[in-house]
Amino acid sequence: MMRLGLTLTVLRSARALQQLTRRHASAAPSEGKKRVVFLGSPGVAALTLGRLLDADGEFEVVAAVSQPPAPKGRKRILQPCEVQALAEERGLRCLTPAKARDPEFLEELSALKPDVCITAAYGQFLPKSFLSIPLLGTLNIHPSLLPRWRGAAPVQRSLEAGDEKVGVTVLQTVLKMDAGPIAAQSVPRPVVDGDTAATLLDELFNEGCDLLIDDVLPSLFDGSLEMREQNDNDVTEAPKLTKDEGFLDVCGVSPDGRSIAEACRDKVRAFAPWPGTFLNVKAGDAAYRLKVLEARVGDAVDGVSYRKP
Numbered sequence: 001m002m003r004l005g006l007t008l009t010v011l012r013s014a015r016a017l018q019q020l021t022r023r024h025a026s027a028a029p030s031e032g033k034k035r036v037v038f039l040g041s042p043g044v045a046a047l048t049l050g051r052l053l054d055a056d057g058e059f060e061v062v063a064a065v066s067q068p069p070a071p072k073g074r075k076r077i078l079q080p081c082e083v084q085a086l087a088e089e090r091g092l093r094c095l096t097p098a099k100a101r102d103p104e105f106l107e108e109l110s111a112l113k114p115d116v117c118i119t120a121a122y123g124q125f126l127p128k129s130f131l132s133i134p135l136l137g138t139l140n141i142h143p144s145l146l147p148r149w150r151g152a153a154p155v156q157r158s159l160e161a162g163d164e165k166v167g168v169t170v171l172q173t174v175l176k177m178d179a180g181p182i183a184a185q186s187v188p189r190p191v192v193d194g195d196t197a198a199t200l201l202d203e204l205f206n207e208g209c210d211l212l213i214d215d216v217l218p219s220l221f222d223g224s225l226e227m228r229e230q231n232d233n234d235v236t237e238a239p240k241l242t243k244d245e246g247f248l249d250v251c252g253v254s255p256d257g258r259s260i261a262e263a264c265r266d267k268v269r270a271f272a273p274w275p276g277t278f279l280n281v282k283a284g285d286a287a288y289r290l291k292v293l294e295a296r297v298g299d300a301v302d303g304v305s306y307r308k309p
């Protein structure tokens with residue numbers, strides 16, 4: 001059975017590479033630089049778009065795609081996401097479809113004649129009708145050491161779980177979320193004091209840009225890119241965070257061998273800045289919600305205890 005599983009993995013990988021190679025060979029040659037369409041929405045995606053726009057490579061970014069403007073602030077005023085704002089600032093065309101499967105959007109994308117699409121924290125499912133448009137496929141920057149932590153919140157779930165190392169992956173996008181073959185992966189780096197989800201996201205997307213610009217795209221364009229399939233036996237999921245997950249159960253029991261202090265510290269840095277973490281405390285008859293902004297594990301203090309209110 002193990003031998004059969006290994007054979008199927010190799011065959012799937014070879015098939016994916018053959019399909020990409022056939023598409024590359026059958027596509028009409030592009031004159032000049034390769035045409036790139038970028039898809040992303042939040043600040044870390046804007047950082048990635050900026051790096052691509054400033055890169056001196058064999059490609060040019062011809063358009064960006066982002067989530068549509070959304071109401072923000074107390075007055076709920078419609079505001080563009082960070083990628084759209086940067087695109088407009090740099091004079092780059094930006095499409096903002098409600099869904100990536102919208103026929104009108106797919107027509108606009110096809111008219112752009114992209115050689116490759118690049119995604120970073122876009123936030124929408126990409127259907128087959130989208131994936132069939134770019135001649136060389138779609139690449140995604142994913143801030144985890146895939147196949148560990150597939151999903152919407154890889155850095156947060158990695159920190160929450162107490163992972164000792166983190167990294168970033170550049171992979172080919174397929175219909176199944178974050179399951180495509182790996183084009184490049186960073187050297188794992190240790191999690192250290194002071195790391196939070198916010199700081200790591202910026203760092204890992206920057207490193208993913210380095211891999212993409214310096215290694216993956218040049219190899220993709222000259223036909224030498226080699227990819228490897230993910231091992232489905234090692235997959236862990238990284239579901240989206242919810243606001244009510246921020247409670248710190250300091251009286252609980254850690255299920256994985258960490259002390260409860262370590263588990264609470266890991267959750268604090270994983271959920272910073274959103275959704276944040278908190279304790280419920282009582283002082284006399286009054287009850288309070290105490291926000292926890294930072295935590296570290298220290299020595300036990302005699303005479304100090306915490307009871308559930």
